[in-house]
């Protein structure tokens with residue numbers, strides 16, 4: 405919202421917590437989630453979703469764009485509420501990266517269920533919110549089955565410090581965004597073990613995890629109907645490298661702290677933000693198994709998250725796997 409409001413558009417930010425919305429409007433700072441960033445004066449803030457949606461309906465369908473920025477757990481409800489209020493053909497993007505716990509669905513599959521009349525898609529790619537909000541250079545990808553929606557995203561967000569590419573492969577873009585979170589937990593665990601023991605896994609192991617992680621992300625994506633080259637792009641390799649190695653990643657931090665032996669519940673309580681890879685890991689594995697896709701790194705992450713393996717055992721099991729062709 406901050407990025408768009410710095411441009412030429414009218415931007416309305418909805419927050420579900422009325423007190424928080426009031427505080428943000430009064431102080432121009434989101435003290436709980438982005439305390440370092442001063443919000444643009446042009447940004448309007450409201451806690452009344454019906455009023456926000458009614459305002460959107462006044463604009464022609466091609467001139468207004470809704471962006472859902474909740475965790476994956478809130479996407480279904482938000483899509484349903486938007487679909488109930490917006491006229492058919494309205495454009496809507498989400499930023500959520502994950503598989504829905506329970507249903508095991510990706511965002512575009514949920515949208516097909518609950519918002520079939522809207523033109524929907526994903527805005528994804530390597531983008532720590534803090535850097536985007538500070539105006540640090542970032543490249544994103546907007547993906548949709550609708551051919552006009554990526555262009556709308558470009559018109560809304562493409563600017564001097566934010567490049568927006570378009571993609572017609574929402575499946576690949578969503579698989580990349582969801583699986584990289586699980587792989588960032590894996591590299592966090594690996595790096596946490598390296599920090600604890602100089603004779604433990606090191607930088608070679610991290611590079612191997614990222615590369616073989618990309619291979620398993622691609623295998624799942626192809627089985628779900630994605631295009632292979634998407635995984636070499638911003639939402640695949642790009643977001644994987646960022647999240648697996650970047651100190652701002654919450655998923656990576658979960659892995660680092662699990663490697664220190666902290667219980668998952670404590671790690672999540674201290675984090676205070678969503679780490680989507682935690683909820684997505686088991687779902688990724690479930691969908692992979694249903695499709696006959698092997699995802700050994702994801703399997704190791706699930707074992708550690710569920711407390712069935714210690715990090716060292718999970719790594720040893722990965723190393724004992726039979727030799728195979730790289731491709």
Ligand SMILES: NC(=O)c1ccc[n+]([C@@H]2O[C@H](COP(=O)([O-])OP(=O)(O)OC[C@H]3O[C@@H](n4cnc5c(N)ncnc54)[C@H](O)[C@@H]3O)[C@@H](O)[C@H]2O)c1
Pocket residue numbers: 420437473474475476477478479481499500501502531532533534676677678680
């Ligand atoms: N933070 C980042 O750098 C970043 C970058 C790109 C994409 N994402 C993705 O965006 C999504 C949100 O991440 P975040 O970092 O903002 O999470 P966060 O935990 O920091 O903040 C989540 C926000 O959503 C609100 N929220 C939670 N559940 C909700 C619900 N059911 N309905 C409405 N609001 C709800 C919370 O009150 C909070 O304001 C995730 O899927 C994440 O993977 C995050």
Ligand SMILES: O=P(O)(O)OC[C@H](O)CO
Pocket residue numbers: 501529530531532533585588643646647652653654655656678679680
């Ligand atoms: O902090 P993370 O691990 O949720 O990652 C944030 C973004 O998805 C990075 O692109």
